[in-house]
Amino acid sequence: MRYLNITFFKKHFENPLFEKIKIYLVVIADLYEREKIISYILKKINIKNFNLSKFSKENKLSKIINTFQSPSLLGGEPFVIIEDIEIFSKQDIQNLNSYLKANDVHLIIGASTRGASSLLYSSIEKKGLVFDLSLEKIWEKEKRIASFVLEKCLKANKNITSLVIEALFERVGLDLALVENEINKLITFVGLKKSIEIEDVQSICPINITESVWKIAEEIVWGKINFDNLSIDTAYFHLLISAIRFQLQLGCKMASILESGKKYDLSSYFPKIYPRALEKKKLIATERKAIFFKEAIKSLFEIDLLSKTINMNLSNLLDILKTKLLYLSAYDINATS
Known part of the structure; x- marks a missing residue:
């Protein structure tokens, strides 16, 4: 079962038979929107009957399987939420797909793109429900x-x-x-x-706050990682986090292509970036390498999670993020890891 429209997706829960669906895949690029949909699903399900486990950081599949197979002392059937399937390796995603085909479990999986969830997409579409806004106009x-x-x-x-x-x-x-x-x-x-x-x-x-925030994020990732003159209201903290994440993912993709050793025309991968800007980003991506961007994305995820789980001044969180990014840019991660 698959829905590409929010209206039809919500109508699905008006049917009493919706409770027969145990596995959900939510494909939305924006993390905030994805979390809103996951919360909506949980509100519709009688979660009192379940023992919820949420996985947000990088994990191994064995931990997920163990959650399904080990009964909780608190009681309730296991219900697992994976906010972003990309926290797992490709092999783990393949193994998870095999496990889901052979077992009936309660699970919600989030993904930023259809490509990121491609190994699970068709299986969940047949056995569960896919809500996919990746092609939304x-x-x-x-x-x-x-x-x-x-x-x-x-x-x-x-x-x-x-x-x-x-x-x-x-x-x-x-x-x-x-x-x-x-x-x-x-x-x-x-x-x-x-x-x-x-x-x-x-x-x-x-x-035009959106345009301003995206310019700030681009300067942070591809410039001097300087937050000192950041003139942005903390009310727009999560928009800034999303914009920084996009730029880091862009850098990671670019650096990975460059490190592959093969000759690629970068403009074919990034057609929306002007040639002069692309050349500047290419030099920075070459210097910092893919591992910088990967580690920076992890640090950004931790900051984002902190902002949603503890009562902490968001300006202080931006200071922490600045420190982490400066550290990653100044040290040889390969040598220290």
């Missing part, structure tokens, strides 16, 4: 996030028109974390007013 995403805004306003007993939503998108883009943050601010800002107007959006929503 920009106008489909706009409609989906507009519906999210409308639903949030209705719950808060606020009216909002399509023109106001359009004005909001013009200012902050289509990043769900950012849109949710801004609509929460607007609901509070209007107070007892029944409607959110364009004037309210113009009063408190920043202009």
Whole structure:
């Protein structure tokens, strides 16, 4: 079973037979959106009957299998959540696929792309449910996030028109974390007013924050890793984390291609990067090597996880991230690992 549309996906849970589905695969590029969908699934399932185990860091398959096979002292059937399938090696993913074919277990798997989940995709589509937004068109995403805004306003007993939503998108883009943050601010800002107007959006929503954050992330990864002059509100912390992650993944892919020893035309892999900018990134990727980007992605994941699990000043977390990235860039990781 596969859904490529949020509306049909949610209708699936209106059918009492949805409880027969035990395995879910959620394919969404944005980690925040992926986590929202995983949370939605868990709310629909009677999780009181299960013992939840969440795997967010790099793990071995044996630990997952052991979770399924070892009953918990707390009781309840094991229910495993894997936020990102890329924490496992290709061999482990193949072995997990074989295990899922032979066993009935409760599992939710997240993936950023269909390619990352390709070894499991068809198996879960046959045995469980796949929710895949990887091929979503920009106008489909706009409609989906507009519906999210409308639903949030209705719950808060606020009216909002399509023109106001359009004005909001013009200012902050289509990043769900950012849109949710801004609509929460607007609901509070209007107070007892029944409607959110364009004037309210113009009063408190920043202009082109998404573009600014992506430029900052690019400078952090491909520049001097300098956070000192970072003029960004901590309210946009998670947008910045997502943007930095994208740049690090770009660097990792580029460095891996360069280290393969084969002659490749990088422009064919990165057609959207201007030639001069591509040449600059090529030099930096060659100098830092793929392992820098891989270790940096791990460090970024840890910072992101900390921001969601403990009450810590986000500015301090950015300072920690800066220290980790500077350390990785200054030392020979191969020699110290």
